[in-house]
Amino acid sequence: MNTERQSAARLIEESLGFLFPAALRAAAAVRVADHMTDGDESLERLAEATGTDARNLGRVLRLLATRGVVEETGAGRFRLTATGQALRSDAPHSARAAVLMLTDPTMWRPAGEMHRCLTEGGPAFTEIFGTPFFDHFARDAETAAVFHVGMAAMSDPENEPIAKAYEFPPTGTVVDVGGGHGGLLLEVLRQRPGLRGILHDQAHVLTGHRLGHEDITDRWSLSEGDFFSSVPSGDLYLLKRILHDWNDEQSATILRNCRRAMTPGGRVLVVDAVVPPGNEPHQSKTVDLMMMASLTGRERTEEDFTQLFKEAGLHLRRIVPTPTVLSVVEAVNAE
Known part of the structure; x- marks a missing residue:
């Protein structure tokens, strides 16, 4: 085959690659992995357990087998692989909710109409759903639940290694800005028994917080509010996967609020991916297009962060890598 044909x-x-996440979503939706517990299973038993059509379920599993999620062990028989275990609802770090969130129509449809971002300059989401991303969630409790539970599932495996990668001070107050259910704050407080924490988010999000653990009793509080208006006073500010949701002007507003509220010598810790230079694959380059299609934000390079902090009266002091795709981008008051 000549080069031109190979290229085509x-x-x-x-x-055709979009069909793999579609198959992954289908498997997650019917919870087939939850029923693959006894080695290899027959399609007939799996279909009965999930209330699905055996032939079509087999077609989905056959594609997932090509990427190592399941393994076809014989005619009409499949078993879950080590990778596929994370699709189980009861896995220690289950990815099921994250898969359903990342492949939800609120993400899927704007990605399919990404050309709107190129020709019109803004997110495709607003044109498709008739309202900006977070406004849509505020009106649709069911979709909001998919997002917040999915984000927690996406974040949970990252939180402990991130908390260990950065050397938090032994004492002080950590404010988790837009911290969702508090997964990262929980791990930080566990690492440093002398720290206190404040989880700052909107009221409907805080109802799902997970800070009620005995090992951090009496060291945390909840703060209801809008980070575009103000944030509580503290020594360190955590912003995990927050700034990438917003454009530079909006992000600078959030950072200014943190700078105004933080105590002398305070720090802002932006926990986001830092887009590396060059042509190598990196999750940030993929997620950046999701931000473009559905939100107003973007993933940022080191230079982008430097400029953003400058606009907010902050100075980028260092970037601390973690074992995850995220880094801790540390900023201090520029004055």
């Missing part, structure tokens, strides 16, 4: 075949194959 390669691009066609890449264009």
Whole structure:
């Protein structure tokens, strides 16, 4: 096959790639992994357990087997692989809710109309759903639950290694800005028994917080509010996967509020991916397009963060890598 034909075949194959996450979503939706507990299972038993059509379930599993999520062990028989275990609802770090969130129509449909971002300059989400991303969630409790539970599932495996990667001070108050259910704050407080924590988010989000653990009793509080207006006073500010949701002007507003509220010598810790230079794959380059299609934000390079902090009266002091795709981008008062 000549080069031109190979190129065409390669691009066609890449264009079919969207069907793998579609199959992954289908498997997650019917909870098939929850029923794959006894080694290899027959399609008939799995279909009965999940209330699905055996032939079509087999077609989905056959594609998932090509990427190591399941393994076809014989005619009409499949078993879950080590990778696929994370699709189980009861897995220690289950990815099921994150899969359902990342492939939800609120993410899927704008990605399919990404050309709008190129021709119109803004997110495709607003045109499709008739309202900005977070406004839509405020009106739709069911979709909001999918997002917040999915984000928690996406974040949970990251939180402990992030908390260990950064050397938090032994004492002081940590404010988790837009911290959702408090997974990262929980791990930080566990690492440093002398720290106190404040989880700051909107009221409907805080109702799902997970800070009620005995090992951090009496060292945390909840703060209801809008980080575009103000944040509580503290020594360190955590912003995990927050700034990438918003454009530079909006992000600078959040950072200014943190700078105004923090105590002398305070620090802002932006926990986000830092887009690396070059042509190598990195999750930040993929997620950046999701931000473009559905929100107003973006993933940022080191230079982007430097400029953003400058606009907010802060100074980028260092970037601390973690074992995850995220880094801790540390900023201090520029004055």
